[in-house]
Amino acid sequence: MKKELFANPDLCTGCNRCTLACSANKEGVFQPSKARMRVTNFPLRGFSVPNICFQCPKANCLEACPTDAMFRGADGVVRLNRDLCSGCGACVTACPYGMVEQDAKGIPYKCDLCDGDPACAKECHSEALVHAAGDAALFQLKAAQMKTRHNSGTPLEKRHKIAEALKKNSRG
């Protein structure tokens, strides 16, 4: 059965081991700002939200790409072909979850699920991130998270707004 990445904010402790593992794996350094998944923390309310790429079945980033640099692999993961990328940033604007960003040269980066073995989920000790076939409860969580979409703002602002909504649902 195909595995997917799921996030459960109610179990997230805000430790950021996931973003450290991601940046170590993808960038060779510890740099959470370059991680392909992020954590939005609300310390005062004791709440944290892992922001992840959902590898959307109908992916706005892929649809917005004018050069076909964004493509979907056989495993269902949305990836980037750097050779075709013009650095226009349309994918960054298009992603409603703030999960595509550009590096200093304008080249976008996003989660590729580490080719089937995501480093983030392996480092999550609270089961807030799981890479699994999924059950009804996990798919329900994912569906609820995918409902909140934002078409304007920076990726950070989009992630924050989504996290705010999830916090409100959970903590009031």
Place this chain on the structure above:
Amino acid sequence: MNLYMGKMLVVDLTAGSVTTEPLRAEWLREYWGAWGLALRYYTDAVSPEVDPLAPENVVVIMTAPLCGTMVPLASRMCLVSKSPHTGTIFESNVGGSFGPELKYAGYDGIIIKGRACAPVFLKIDDDRVSLESAEHMTGQGIFETEKLMEAAIGAHGAKTLAIGPAAENMITYSMIGSESYRQFGRGGTGALFGSKNLKGIVCRGTGAVRVADMARFLERTDYYTKNDLLCDDNLWAKTDGTPILVEVTNEMGIHPTRNYTKGFNGRKEKLNSDAIQAAKLGNRACASCPMACGKFTRVNSAEIEGPEYETLCLGGSNCDIHDLEAVIRFNRLCDDLGLDTMTCGSTISLAMEMTESGVHNFNLRFGQVDEYLKIVYEIATLSTERGRDLAKGAKHLAAKYGAEALSMEVKGLEMPAYEPRGNFGMGIAYATSERGACHLRAFPIFATDPHDLEALVSDVVDAQNANSIKWSLGFCDFWGTINTTIEADLMSAGLGEPVSAEELDRAGERIWNLSRLFNLAAGFTAADDTLPKKIMERPLEGGRHEGRVFSRADLARAMQSYYELRDWSAKGIPSSRKLAALGLDTTIL
């Protein structure tokens, strides 16, 4: 540079300037980071006679080499200065994620000098660093101040250090808060910021911490995480957190109750780990920590990350308060107004005992919730006579009314929540800590015989040396099984050059001795290595050590063997032989 960022921020508040300077590479292999390195920078910058609240005093905030990496429980950040509460050298450390953020912004630490002519906050946005007006934040609590500073940097998730009104009023046990519920808690760190007109620091960092060989570093980190950290001895932090100590200390008969009158609390179930679990909404962690010892709780409308053990006891049992909601509200008030819950709780319990024993009527009585909650605000804002009295802390409050026999402090620092009459090791730890009564230098509560002086002296010396290097590498207390062999291996993997356990052991002892030299130069003597009168004279009530005292004769014996074991003179002065062996040059003071 591997592990280190190689750069310090230097903030001169008098001049209104912010500059950077290269990290002093020649100190790294002797003092390593956090506590040790901050101490070395501090002793270089001030004279031991400095008035803590004068513009001449300096505050050094320092991260540790493994901070910001995947090494777990290694991201604590230290603050070193001379304490306005004790007059001693003082190290306080905080968890959370400000330390990593500061490194991602490109700095190992911050040196803060002088005094601003009007309230300011420091804004660090990678290499864009500036001092900004904090006039609009004056009088605001820590929670609101953090929100305002985050807005000023324009990015959700920026990390903050902030003070509240208690620190603006320079109360000597005010603290610096970070991310709502974490603190540089003890010794009046907040008053240091307050005296400098520094309302807070906000930081956003987008850079990277580098290691020599990522694959090897991750392999070693994973190995020790799985085979040492996540083992039975340490997992209490993940399951229960510090509230587990309520049952542990009661069982041992060392749970302070009614201003250290009793060692056992018959109503402990109201505030124990089960009570916390029943009120828990979720677990909270510092950066890079898989344990998540923080328990986020809610009772009715009162929310807090905590309360931690020290607050449950010093703000609960020791005040004879057995109402979790009341303790949560007390904790939250302290966290927002900016008071150390330990000293605040201990000073309130002293005032309760002074009232009940007829010394002076503060209208504070054991077990009375309303006044106990009211007084916190009165202390922080200095708004009433009794608030101004209690704002002095236990030592000066007791002195004002001739109640020295009831005051529970060493070198002016109120005792933590472990009764020394039931465990002499804790007494030795309190008497010899460089910052006064402290449980974070040695913690021998699990000793086989809690009254075997010789064995306990030796345990305390070993723990003080080990913790001196452990805190200098930024490790958390709760990786209880770590040792310098593991630390050296992780440092070697990160730096890409060999680090030995022996040099780390020696660094620990060096840091301890340098702190001692500072205190001696600041005017402290062996006579200050003592314990509260009540501990030495009044028999403990209740619990398995009922009737015990830690007598003056026993304390004198313990101090004699402590000084001998440290190769210090009978007056507690490090011998020149010891200093030479540690490569310590006394002229650096």
